[in-house]
Amino acid sequence: MPDASQTPSPSRAIPTLEDIRDAARLIDGVLIRTPFLPAPRLSRLTGAEVYVKYENLQVTSAFKERGALVKLLSLTPEERANGVVAMSAGNHAQAVAYHAQRLGIPATIVMPKTTPFVKIEATQAFGAKVVVEGETLAACQQIAASIADETGAVWVHPYDDPHVIRGQGTIALEMIEDGPHLDCILVPVGGGGLIGGIAIATKALSPDTEIIGVETELYPSMRAALDGVEGECGGNTLAEGIAVKNVGVLTLEIARRFVDDVVLVSETAIERAVNAYLTLQKTMAEGAGAAGLAAMLADPDRFRGQRVGLVLCGGNIDPRLAASIMVRELARSERIVAVRMTIPDRPGVLADIAQTIGNCGGNILEVSHHRHLLTVPAKGASLDVTIETHGPEHAREIVAALEAHQYSVERMDPP
Template sequence: MVTIESIRAARAQLAGIVRCTPLDYSTTFSRISGNELYLKLENLQKTGSFKVRGAYNKIASLTPEEKAHGVVAASAGNHAQGVAFSSAQAGIECTIVMPEGAPLSKAQATESYGAKVIRHGQSFDEALAHAYVVQQETGATFLHPFDDERIMEGQGTIGLEILEQLPDVDAIFCPIGGGGLIAGMAAAVKAIRPDVKIYGVQAAACAGMHASRSAGVVTPVTSTGTIADGIAVKKPGTLTFALVQQYVDDIFLVEDIEISRTMLYLLERSKLLVEGSGASALAPLLYKRVPFTGKKIAVILSGGNVDITFMSRIIEHGLIESGRYVRFFTTIQDKPGYLNRLLSILAEERANVIAINHNRISPRIVPGQAEVELSLETNNQAHITRIEQRLAREGYQVSPFI
């Protein structure tokens, strides 16, 4: 049973192993949300996420015989690294089953701790099913990523830290996948401060806990895929669901576009690299999905293990969405001075040319013409509209604005 005493015992077990991560006040996000926002920076935790808390607490509880047979786990990445790190600390063998689409950076980091990584299935749930097969074949102890009391107790230590760092906190926002983090954290916080509101956040594309809460029983959902891969759990845990029903006040859903924009905001405004699952907890506050203002709120940024190549796509997409990057085609006469005239107009409109492609061969033009593809750095959507209108007045046919 997860109790405040068992969570405090977990904290003592984790002393010297995990970091007490900062709780950082954000002026920018407080202004945007209308609340006082404090960011719990678990993206700065060892292994890059909160998962090491529960993993180490669980492995520390194993008997010598269980340790001798090693451990096996299923994870999209963060639990894997937590288990691998903790196994290395304990000197035991570790096998991790990851979905085929798990970020390469997470797989490589897991292997760097000495774990054996097996890729299987297209989702976490398929990887989880295969991990049970591996357990039966090897006799290893299975470490569930969330539906385990020792795991929840380890994650719950975050709640103790938040209450010490911000004693007068009004509410805590926490991402939800299978529910281990929010279940343990809520159990800790509500035992000490039952008046503190606990809010979960899920990606709308894979909202298993939200659906289960609405149905009153654990209910699996289908998923259309989400950039928040760390919380893309179709079926929440039985143990976690019971604690969520008992302690969590509400669950908010956010769209992937809101998560990606939040990731970009965190990188640009706070200089924090946060993965989609971690950024999801902040998204409903920035996009006015919560029915209150003026509250003192802690937001758990649960991890920062995002693949850099994927982050580059997030940045580009975010720049397009915010009107700070645009790409378009137009046609000019293939004669001296015509390209210069086009570029002069863009310069007058204060657009920065990032790339230009001048093409004389295209099915969209006739001989004597050239097609020009331009990528521009712009200020916002209003700036793009002004450029588009200016080019139209100057006689350019521009299509499409991307």
């Protein structure tokens, strides 16, 4: 970590609205001014009037470009020549790598071993030297600090830096300029740089708009810090982009002053939100990017009837994972149903089951037939069938038809 003596005190370093406006001038015409649009389908889903800021449309598919570019533009010619070093689980890495390459600045990025390969590959593609070491971001931060000490490279912190924070705050300027007045803005929280910048700008221009941070239950770092307790962080989360154990000194001070609340969401809620973006908005959202919507799905009564702004802060999700989430959500909504039956082991039984399901309009996706399990009779077999249905009522109809044919049916419902 950088030496504390070189870190500006929070009271002096907190960016102002004018700092954020200056950052907006720096990035104007260089970064994409992402759309901020109404989302009628998400509004129907949540009961609120929802608007989405599509930061997943940036070149690196995440908001991190804003802060990274502003930080890189603040460097002196000598600092640029020495290069930069950063640590990140992916989006900050790509942002620093991409803009360092554009500006001709050598970049080294330290990424944890748990980083999805799609993010490692993308970072390398932007020309950075990638060091994959450490199990956590904290470990990566120590490695990055060592590289900075050895090489003289400038440390580009992912969130606890005034230049980074004011860059992220430009999102709020655009939301306020491009959209209607918002009752609240839901912001994913990792280390706190994004919500810090957004909160400063929003409270200056629209003080009655609530700023609510969203963390995964597995990494409640900011919530714990605001409560003055030790946060219990750990576990495999879909929202690895906000899986941060330690928030910044500067970002915590900003949160105390400008953030109204920080809420926690479950992994299931995050999955549902990723799926909703995919299926309803036809857009990619990584777990961290979908955290704001997850909060609305987890507690719809809190936001019902309000005009809510969501920051879809990133879309770098592994395609295989996205496909798995969609299938899991089909199972949760009972549009894909798995059943297990113990059946007599004689000719024609499988054909009868298939015909019964077909007559009900069900589509068989997968069949697994077991004859040698000790849990079934010697003259019987266990049959697992995965069926595509139109929904819960249709699923019950198919099960009832199978039971009417004297088959014992056990539903294997998802968690």
